[in-house]
Amino acid sequence: MDTERLVELLEQVRKSDISVAQAVAQLRHLPFEDLGFAKIDHHRALRQGFPEVILGQGKDAADIAAIVRAMRKRNVKILVTRLDAQQMSRLRQLRTGLKFHALARTGMWAPGSIKISGKGTVLVVCAGTSDIPVAEEAAVTATIMGNRVERLFDVGVAGIHRLLENRLRLDAASVLIVVAGMEGALPSVVGGLVNKPLIAVPTSIGYGASFHGLAALLGMLNSCAAGVTVVNIDNGFGAGFAASLINRV
Numbered sequence: 001m002d003t004e005r006l007v008e009l010l011e012q013v014r015k016s017d018i019s020v021a022q023a024v025a026q027l028r029h030l031p032f033e034d035l036g037f038a039k040i041d042h043h044r045a046l047r048q049g050f051p052e053v054i055l056g057q058g059k060d061a062a063d064i065a066a067i068v069r070a071m072r073k074r075n076v077k078i079l080v081t082r083l084d085a086q087q088m089s090r091l092r093q094l095r096t097g098l099k100f101h102a103l104a105r106t107g108m109w110a111p112g113s114i115k116i117s118g119k120g121t122v123l124v125v126c127a128g129t130s131d132i133p134v135a136e137e138a139a140v141t142a143t144i145m146g147n148r149v150e151r152l153f154d155v156g157v158a159g160i161h162r163l164l165e166n167r168l169r170l171d172a173a174s175v176l177i178v179v180a181g182m183e184g185a186l187p188s189v190v191g192g193l194v195n196k197p198l199i200a201v202p203t204s205i206g207y208g209a210s211f212h213g214l215a216a217l218l219g220m221l222n223s224c225a226a227g228v229t230v231v232n233i234d235n236g237f238g239a240g241f242a243a244s245l246i247n248r249v
Contacts, residue, residue: 120174141240
């Protein structure tokens with residue numbers, strides 16, 4: 001339940017459209033719902049403005065399906081991250097109603113159309129095509145959270161003219177998410193060009209000395225460009241969530 005739905009419920013009680021007992025029945029599981037193997041935080045939408053997100057990694061598909069069904073009863077947006085192909089196939093068989101984005105490794109469901117609550121555009125920029133899965137996770141997250149999202153892919157520093165060709169798009173964005181592996185230089189370059197919040201996402205893409213994204217992470221943490229904020233390695237979801245919060249202000 002989110003703030004909008006709670007206000008609607010209280011208005012129904014005020015107008016006597018539903019009884020107090022019926023309202024209490026709907027609010028009974030508001031803090032959390034215990035499914036035995038999982039405790040769903042139904043209160044999170046009220047606290048943070050978006051419902052609990054399901055991390056699919058390591059979970060059995062049947063358990064994910066049970067969580068999704070419980071959340072759908074609350075008529076809230078649902079986002080499942082880090083799904084592999086086998087989980088997606090099984091969840092389709094279990095008829096959860098999720099729409100899958102294979103590249104982003106996500107599943108999502110929304111009651112009706114997604115209302116735009118962000119005040120500007122979130123631009124997701126990525127260095128190379130190998131970084132796209134992490135960039136897409138960020139883009140899908142920002143989209144379901146109610147933002148206008150644009151993508152600018154394969155504009156890494158090895159061919160910096162590709163980035164500079166899109167200078168107007170960089171300037172037009174309200175928040176930027178910049179995704180890069182290897183040495184992680186792209187956020188520093190973009191950060192030196194714009195006056196907008198920039199969230200840098202290091203990826204685990206790179207050769208041996210990249211240490212599965214550690215080199216990119218350290219490079220971004222040591223950026224000489226002001227205003228660059230860094231999330232964890234491959235954390236497209238975290239970047240998309242943070243960008244959405246910034247874009248609401």
